[in-house]
Amino acid sequence: MHQVQLELTDQLYNQAKRRAVEAGFKSVNDYIADMVSDDLAIDTENLDHLFTPERLAHIDKAAAQIKAGQGYTMEEVREHLAEKRADWISKNPQ
Secondary structure, three states, rough: OOOOOOOOOOOHHHHHHHHHHHHHOHHHHHHHHHHHHHHHHOOOOOOOOOOOOHHHHHHHHHHHHHOOOOOOHHHHHHHHHHHHHHHHHOOOOO
């Protein structure tokens, strides 16, 4: 096994610390090691493992809603994203 050191800005470290706590990790190091391991373990050539029965059912349900005319128009999507963007900007001033 190899050890790797890295440097994070205070902002990234604090985000990683918050996520580590939320996910139940004992430390930021454990959290980051798990993230990197998961990322490297994913075979980008074969993504079949991502399509669980639950996700496939969700996709099928969404497709049926779209066919039934229950989807969103592009204008509704743009309005929703604009609202989310404005909300995010108001909470994260630069």
